[in-house]
Amino acid sequence: MINIILIFVYLLAGVALQRVKWFPSDSYKLINKFVVYCCLPALALYYIPKVRWDNELLYLIGVTWIGFTIAFFLFRFLGKKYGWSKKLTGCLIITAGLGNTSFLGYPIVNALYGSEGLKMAILVDQPGTFVVLSTIAVVVATLYSKEAASGVKIAQKVLLFPPFICFLVAVFANVLDLDFHDYLQLAFQKLGSLLTPLAMISVGLQLHFDSRSKHWKFLWIGLAYKLLITPAILFLLYVVILKQSSLMIQVAIIEAAMAPMIMASILATSYGLKPRLSSMMIGFGIPVSFVTLAFWYFILHYI
DSSP, rough: OOOHHHHHHHHHHHHHTTTTTTTTTTTTHHHHHHHHIIHHHHHHHHGGGGGOOOOOGGGHHHHHHHHHHHHHHHHHHHHHHTOOOHHHHHHHHHHHHSSSSTTTTHHHHHHHHHHHHHHHHHHHHIIIIIIIHHHHHHHHHHHHHHOOHHHHHHHHHTTTTTHHHHHHHHHHHTTTOOOOOOHHHHHHHHHHTHHHHHHHHHHHHHHOOOOTTTTTHHHHHHIIIIIIIIHHHHIIIIIIISOOOSSHHHHHHHHHHOBBBBHHHHHHHHHOOHHHHHHHHHHHHHHHHHHHHHHHHHHHHHH
């Protein structure tokens, strides 16, 4: 519970810093770079070498891959039908397609299902959400931004993306059944622990509660997909069609129902994909998700 409370504390701290005159208004850009280039790679190098493979893990890994794929085709279709800008479409694909499966998902799953559930949550996040963020989401961000989108440039964006490079190193270590020295693991863990406070402060610095904002309609469309439609699809597939009901399936669906991913907002913002809407997806998505998560927890346990 303390981790969940701290998330709101960091978010409010970022909002408060907007009112501090001597604090640079664009400081979130520097924070974003530190999170992307340092904190996220550290988490990959710490967790991925410890993953042990089992075919049933595909239920967990598939959560983000399924959710993001459907988000891509759905918002691409809606964008063309209603004449949305490329930036708006790209923003919704990325922020509604990626869930906060790590520093929001971890404490919630741990609180609901204990340490066994937490191990499963890590598998939703690392081979699933993390890889999608580091590869396909970067491609989408490039395609829908104002930058030139040649095949070579997109490949460079993915292959030179620091978190992806560290992911490949971590996977290589996993395949060889190796892990880093204890001192390095401690360093990775400490560096990765900075992700939550820095990312939430960054979002708070960009969050503006404008009742006249033109983004409100798109905010609720994105949140409806992320908080209701995505877990409903996974529930239909895993529970109704495939007849699965284990702890693994419950964790998978709860993770699918998490609020939009903070790193997804940072990625979209860094590519100029509607920064204000990106921050609104986080600022409003996190508190609203506590209501929808309670709904899905009830569905999984009492129906």
